[in-house]
């Protein structure tokens with residue numbers, strides 16, 4: 001049994017080598033944690049006086065994305081002139097505040113290194129990769145990925161701004177591996193079933209299982225799922241060739257899955273919120289950062305033999321839930337899991353209108369076959385009116401993470 005590249009990397013980085021298992025990894029992470037907590041408390045305004053570096057992780061307070069949006073500089077642990085990249089992100093809360101994420105040269109280097117490790121699972125020297133997300137500016141996600149690939153002998157191109165599926169085809173032709181958003185790659189595989197890239201990395205958005213199944217069926221590609229986060233240098237977890245869960249970046253990050261209501265650890269297999277702690281002396285240390293992404297801890301051992309942690313692909317975002325009253329909510333992931341089960345669906349857009357308390361869900365679906373309206377109605381709440389029409393749903397026309405648009 002060969003270790004997957006991520007496991008090999010954790011073994012080397014932690015120095016645990018063949019002694020790596022859940023217990024030794026936990027002990028190693030605990031030790032790293034107390035030194036990084038000390039670093040955070042001593043170097044940042046936000047954590048000074050707020051955390052006790054000797055406390056166990058589960059006793060430390062959570063950090064919220066809204067904390068980061070409110071005062072990004074309070075998290076900065078290095079002099080501003082040592083910052084080599086700043087990423088500005090919209091905060092998904094109700095304010096117009098923006099999160100800013102700072103990177104040092106060492107943070108950038110760690111990201112490149114993890115990307116090289118992750119990408120070596122699905123590519124080999126001499127391959128060509130087409131990156132259909134991000135852009136070629138310095139230190140962007142795309143250019144870090146390209147640099148990481150060049151280190152393992154793989155040539156990568158970053159597609160210029162794509163505005164249609166035909167432009168996406170031009171960028172993708174001849175590539176052994178495509179890196180792209182799930183909805184966009186699904187649309188491409190319906191439009192160009194003959195393209196058949198050998199491997200795919202789905203990144204930048206949630207991957208609904210029926211969508212992945214259709215891509216596998218049409219293209220027969222080896223399909224990998226990446227979980228990333230700008231706050232943690234983009235790369236956080238990726239699956240191996242056995243596809244039994246995403247192997248987490250355990251030498252740089254601690255993952256917890258918590259019950260979003262109680263804040264206590266979820267039991268393995270149970271859906272909860274991903275909480276991440278940085279273990280390195282980064283420009284912006286983050287302790288118990290609530291990502292808002294929902295996933296499960298996977299307890300079983302991967303077929304690759306990996307004795308590290310695994311999480312399931314992300315199954316939703318807290319911020320995507322649209323409240324419908326009486327504790328009910330609707331999110332794009334529920335719709336994706338319902339509609340993409342029909343293998344002929346290329347894509348769809350969803351719009352929710354609330355007119356004086358009367359809620360209407362408008363679906364514009366692009367598919368070869370019509371979707372049974374009774375199937376949709378059965379799965380939705382009775383008091384929501386449903387309007388289904390058929391039309392173009394090319395995701396390249398308006399590129400973004402999938403969501404229900406509310407008006």
Ligand SMILES: [Zn+2]
Nearest residue numbers: 004240302304
């Ligand atoms: Zn594995």
